[in-house]
Amino acid sequence: MDGGNQTWVSEFILFGLSQSHGFQVLLFVMFLILYLFIVSGNIIIIVLITTDHHLHSPMYFLLANLSFVDMWLSSVTTPKMVSDFLRESKTISFTGCMSQVFFAHCIAAGEMVLLVVMAYDRYVAICKPLHYFTIMNLRRCSGLVLVSWTTGFIHAMSHLVVIVELPFCGPKEIDSFFCDMPLVIKLACMDSHDLDILMNADCGVVAVTCFTLLLISYTYILITVHQSSKSGASKALSTCSAHITVVMIFFVPCIFIYVWPLNIIWLDKFLAVFYSVFTPLLNPAIYTLRNKEMKNAMIRFISNYLGPKENS
Ligand SMILES: *[C@@H]1O[C@H](CO)[C@@H](O)[C@H](O)[C@H]1NC(C)=O
Numbered sequence: 001m002d003g004g005n006q007t008w009v010s011e012f013i014l015f016g017l018s019q020s021h022g023f024q025v026l027l028f029v030m031f032l033i034l035y036l037f038i039v040s041g042n043i044i045i046i047v048l049i050t051t052d053h054h055l056h057s058p059m060y061f062l063l064a065n066l067s068f069v070d071m072w073l074s075s076v077t078t079p080k081m082v083s084d085f086l087r088e089s090k091t092i093s094f095t096g097c098m099s100q101v102f103f104a105h106c107i108a109a110g111e112m113v114l115l116v117v118m119a120y121d122r123y124v125a126i127c128k129p130l131h132y133f134t135i136m137n138l139r140r141c142s143g144l145v146l147v148s149w150t151t152g153f154i155h156a157m158s159h160l161v162v163i164v165e166l167p168f169c170g171p172k173e174i175d176s177f178f179c180d181m182p183l184v185i186k187l188a189c190m191d192s193h194d195l196d197i198l199m200n201a202d203c204g205v206v207a208v209t210c211f212t213l214l215l216i217s218y219t220y221i222l223i224t225v226h227q228s229s230k231s232g233a234s235k236a237l238s239t240c241s242a243h244i245t246v247v248m249i250f251f252v253p254c255i256f257i258y259v260w261p262l263n264i265i266w267l268d269k270f271l272a273v274f275y276s277v278f279t280p281l282l283n284p285a286i287y288t289l290r291n292k293e294m295k296n297a298m299i300r301f302i303s304n305y306l307g308p309k310e311n312s
Pocket residue numbers: 046050058061062064065068138141142145
């Protein structure tokens with residue numbers, strides 16, 4: 001492992017999504033447009049929530065945080081993938097590769113915990129409505145957001161310290177469009193099977209813990225909604241169904257990556273694209289289009305800043 005005159009890999013080669021030139025040009029256009037939608041959609045949500053005082057409540061602060069996280073989740077892999085579509089040799093430096101592993105795990109784990117925090121917020125709002133503003137005060141809300149980032153950071157650090165120490169001495173082809181951790185581990189010049197299982201288990205523990213907590217809070221919420229009056233219930237149910245949709249979109253693919261890996265290359269690539277592009281795109285769409293408050297805020301924003309000025 002510590003042979004003095006071995007050559008170490010300084011860059012990796014990505015295979016990308018496709019080998020065909022024409023198809024890659026099509027993919028370039030498609031993913032560029034999707035990425036612009038992701039960035040602008042999520043920025044619009046953040047701007048709406050921070051500028052509109054009607055939306056200054058924990059639920060919307062958390063939603064703004066989710067948009068922020070989604071935007072960065074996509075930015076870890078998508079810009080590189082998009083520019084690589086037009087490149088003949090798709091290389092990534094060792095540092096670039098390690099950063100992708102680190103940030104992808106940091107942000108994804110942070111987002112999972114954030115989804116739990118959002119579920120907890122809904123649980124308090126629906127099951128303990130009278131105490132909502134004392135329980136979910138701004139300090140606790142910020143504290144919980146901090147917890148989600150800290151968890152993501154620790155989780156990603158635990159991967160980074162292992163992976164930068166691996167001996168990369170020869171093979172450097174990665175059959176994906178970014179440095180996906182299991183694929184990087186396979187390139188190490190050592191028997192990495194146990195390490196691979198350990199790393200997957202690490203991700204699996206985070207995912208299963210978060211998913212269990214989510215199931216518990218939504219079960220409580222649904223039971224409470226079921227027992228309460230019809231009118232309040234339908235509003236609560238519509239908010240929660242948006243949350244549950246996002247949770248499903250996030251966690252169901254996760255099961256096939258970590259808990260029950262199928263090891264089918266096209267499926268793995270599809271799931272990776274799903275996480276980098278479709279999740280960050282769907283979250284803002286689901287929350288804004290289904291949420292009346294967000295739609296009203298959008299209308300107010302447009303008439304305030306872009307519409308004709310009436311009283312000036
Ligand atoms: C995230 O949540 C915190 C705490 O509620 C809030 O102060 C902050 O503005 C939010 N961040 C964004 C980007 O909206």
